Amino acid sequence: MSPILAPVALAKASRLINHGPTVLVSARHDGVDNVMAAAWACALDYDPPKLTVVIDKATRTRALIERSGAFAVQVPTAAQAAMTHRVGTHSRSDEPDKLARAGVGLFAIDGHDLPFVAGCSAWMACRLIREPHNQEIYDLFIGEIVGAWSDPRAFADGHWRFEHADPALRSLHYIAGGHFYAIGEAIDVAAQDAPD
Amino acid sequence: MSPILAPVALAKASRLINHGPTVLVSARHDGVDNVMAAAWACALDYDPPKLTVVIDKATRTRALIERSGAFAVQVPTAAQAAMTHRVGTHSRSDEPDKLARAGVGLFAIDGHDLPFVAGCSAWMACRLIREPHNQEIYDLFIGEIVGAWSDPRAFADGHWRFEHADPALRSLHYIAGGHFYAIGEAIDVAAQDAPD
Numbered sequence: 001m002s003p004i005l006a007p008v009a010l011a012k013a014s015r016l017i018n019h020g021p022t023v024l025v026s027a028r029h030d031g032v033d034n035v036m037a038a039a040w041a042c043a044l045d046y047d048p049p050k051l052t053v054v055i056d057k058a059t060r061t062r063a064l065i066e067r068s069g070a071f072a073v074q075v076p077t078a079a080q081a082a083m084t085h086r087v088g089t090h091s092r093s094d095e096p097d098k099l100a101r102a103g104v105g106l107f108a109i110d111g112h113d114l115p116f117v118a119g120c121s122a123w124m125a126c127r128l129i130r131e132p133h134n135q136e137i138y139d140l141f142i143g144e145i146v147g148a149w150s151d152p153r154a155f156a157d158g159h160w161r162f163e164h165a166d167p168a169l170r171s172l173h174y175i176a177g178g179h180f181y182a183i184g185e186a187i188d189v190a191a192q193d194a195p196d
Numbered sequence: 197m198s199p200i201l202a203p204v205a206l207a208k209a210s211r212l213i214n215h216g217p218t219v220l221v222s223a224r225h226d227g228v229d230n231v232m233a234a235a236w237a238c239a240l241d242y243d244p245p246k247l248t249v250v251i252d253k254a255t256r257t258r259a260l261i262e263r264s265g266a267f268a269v270q271v272p273t274a275a276q277a278a279m280t281h282r283v284g285t286h287s288r289s290d291e292p293d294k295l296a297r298a299g300v301g302l303f304a305i306d307g308h309d310l311p312f313v314a315g316c317s318a319w320m321a322c323r324l325i326r327e328p329h330n331q332e333i334y335d336l337f338i339g340e341i342v343g344a345w346s347d348p349r350a351f352a353d354g355h356w357r358f359e360h361a362d363p364a365l366r367s368l369h370y371i372a373g374g375h376f377y378a379i380g381e382a383i384d385v386a387a388q389d390a391p392d
Contacts, residue, residue, distance in 0.1 A: 018235050019369035019377055020216015039214050042238035044250060044334060052248060052336070054240060082385045134330065138240060140248070142334070160371060173215035173369075173379060175356055177386060181215055183369060184380025189278045190373060 005109070008122070008148035012158040014043040016075060016122040016148060017051060019160070019183060021171035022084060025053055026106075026115045027064035027071045033115040035104050036061040037088030039174040041073060049145040051126065056139055060092040066135075069128045070113070071143060074120040077154070078182045079168040085178055112147055121154035121169055162186070201305070204318070204344035208354040210239040212271060212318040212344060213247060215356070215379060217367035218280060221249055222302075222311045223260035223267040229311040231300050232257040233284025235370040237269060245341040247322065252335055256288040262331075265324045266309070267339060270316040273350070274378045275364040281374055308343055317350035317365055358382070 008016065017023065020042070026035040040054035051073060055062045065071045076084045086102040095101065105118035112125040126143030134140040154161060154169040162170050163186045170182040204212065213219065216238070222231040236250035247269060251258045261267045272280045282298040291297065301314035308321040322339030330336040350357060350365040358366050359382045366378040 015371055018371050020218075020235075020238075022216075039216075040239050042216075042248065042250075043236050044336065050334075052238065054238075078383060081383045085385045138246075138338070140240065159375075160377070162377060170380065172383065175211055175214050178384055179355075180383040180385070181356070181358060182380040182383055184366065184378040187274060187277045187368065187376040187378055188374055189281045189376070 004151060005149040006152040006156060008150050008155065009158065010049055010145060010148060011047060013049040013124060013145045013148035014046055015158065015160070016124060016150065016155065017041060017043050017073070019171065020173060021075050021183070022174040022180070023053070024074045024076050024084065024087065024117050024120065025055065025061055025071055026074070026117055027061050027068060028113060028115050029064040029068040032064060033099070033106060034061045034064055034092050035087050035099060035115070035117055037084045037174070044142060050129070051124070051143050051145060053141050053143065054139050055141050058091065065128055065141065071126050071128065072114040072116050073124045073126055073143070074117050075122040075171055076117070076120050077168060078170045078172060080119055081172055081180055084172055109147070109149065120151070121171065122148070122150045124148045200347060201345040202348040202352060204346050204351065205354065206245055206341060206344060207243060209245040209320060209341045209344035210242055211354065211356070212320060212346065212351065213237060213239050213269070215367065216369060217271050217379070218370040218376070219249070220270045220272050220280065220283065220313050220316065221251065221257055221267055222270070222313055223257050223264060224309060224311050225260040225264040228260060229295070229302060230257045230260055230288050231283050231295060231311070231313055233280045233370070240338060246325070247320070247339050247341060249337050249339070250335050251337050254287065261324055261337065267322050267324065268310040268312050269320045269322055269339070270313050271318040271367055272313070272316050273364060274366045274368060276315055277368055277376055280368055305343070305345065316347070317367065318344070318346045320344045
């Protein structure tokens with residue numbers, strides 16, 4: 001079940017979500033694993049890398065994160081759209097076998113006691129930076145990215161390779177009602193940005 | 197200079213950035229207008245709609261927002277990639293005619309004393325929700341979306357129409373070094389998500 005993983009330098013980890021993909025958030029506490037989808041995740045800092053993610057009070061994953069102080073954020077692929085939507089719309093509280101029914105495969109990464117989701121294009125291990133006011137008022141959680149890895153077919157040497165990879169590896173960008181967009185074509189403007 | 201604007205219901209405003217586009221942030225104070233690019237912007241709530249945006253202390257736009265308590269967030273198009281990159285990499289502090297040099301056209305919307313950027317696909321007027329701890333420690337700003345509009349060729353009736361529109365209207369998703377991706381193809385999974 002373990003995918004091919006390439007380490008991503010922490011200084012480049014924010015690039016894994018810089019383009020605004022919908023992510024999967026996973027956590028573990030006291031023998032319980034869960035996975036949810038989050039469209040509202042965002043990079044927050046480069047060094048040390050941090051991110052924000054909005055996690056509703058109704059989710060089971062939130063309680064796991066609050067208790068364990070850790071979570072994983074991963075970037076699902078176009079091939080995982082149905083699974084991503086399903087884990088985002090069903091709660092483990094109502095459906096104890098949610099992960100099995102959604103076809104979620106979990107794997108381990110040495111040194112991190114977190115459930116990572118197989119088949120994604122990138123993975124980040126996060127340490128919760130506790131900010132009770134943000135968590136309570138805004139459902140806003142801040143994590144420091146303490147480990148990052150990618151599927152090198154999708155992200156290698158600090159760069160996404162969507163334009164060269166299988167379209168099934170493209171990131172997902174959720175709107176509403178089961179409607180996603182995959183990430184699209186590359187646009188490079190460095191040459192057009194020369195000082196004038 | 198005024199584009200065709202269609203009002204967006206506030207209950208649907210979060211959809212304008214749900215897919216994680218790079219945005220332009222603009223503000224006005226005491227006769228000074230400025231515009232910057234922000235890849236780190238994210239929806240935060242539905243009702244009332246809110247968003248977060250990370251704004252570095254070095255930016256001139258930040259001071260305008262802190263003083264005026266208001267800002268606009270707009271979604272630039274693929275056709276605006278070079279302009280978006282330029283306003284994201286040059287400061288008005290160093291280049292007083294930054295907006296003219298970047299080719300930024302501004303227009304007004306009745307009832308909002310903000311500079312809106314012409315040629316975008318969507319616009320949001322935001323009221324700053326002051327959170328000094330977040331602003332100081334994380335450069336994280338929270339805004340309540342108090343008005344929203346779209347170019348109906350790109351977003352109409354509460355839905356993005358990228359798959360039916362001119363590709364020049366697609367949203368931009370920045371990575372680094374002048375490298376963007378445009379949003380891509382639609383993926384619908386609602387039918388696959390029927391309860392089993």
